Amino acid sequence: AQSVTQLGSHVSVSEGALVLLRCNYSSSVPPYLFWYVQYPNQGLQLLLKYTTGATLVKGINGFEAEFKKSETSFHLTKPSAHMSDAAEYFCAVSDWTGRRALTFGSGTRLQVQP
């Protein structure tokens, strides 16, 4: 079985500060990893994904994440937070049983202070 742990249900940063959202996964096979963002009262939107190859993945809106197999981590970063980044962020791992459904972490709500 696969699982995802997101450390910190709430993270608050100042506008212009570094954003770091933590994600650790558990998987018995090489994982496919995803970060999704959810703005208030909306569905989820893909930020970025890791499949194979380059371990540093760049996504939309200036976000990036680095796959570290030795640490079983896939942390999401952005050098400079913007007010519009305030949202909930979900890390997810792909299911390898054949259905490719996603197993989600519990989410991290990012607040950006002016």
Place this chain on the structure above:
Amino acid sequence: NAGVTQTPKFQVLKTGQSMTLQCAQDMNHNSMYWYRQDPGMGLRLIYYSASEGTTDKGEVPNGYNVSRLNKREFSLRLESAAPSQTSVYFCASSEGTGQPYEQYFGPGTRLTVT
């Protein structure tokens, strides 16, 4: 191109009532999914359909049934609603299950069972 649409957006039911949540996608995707989102628990898979004509249980299927009506539509039915089914329900679709395809999410249905 509307992507994934869900109806209704909001619903209030009394315990024991039944209802069907509708989902449709216009991206010619093969796979469709139903998730529920509860505070602090991320999204959990209820049912999925890998392709037209097939459905299978996810992590939390009890109390739900699904129908893959055709390639576009995937409905979720609550036969006898319970307060524990108060949640936000998301439908998603993807090209298929053989690769780590991106899942596209609908805007969600907020269901309250009293």
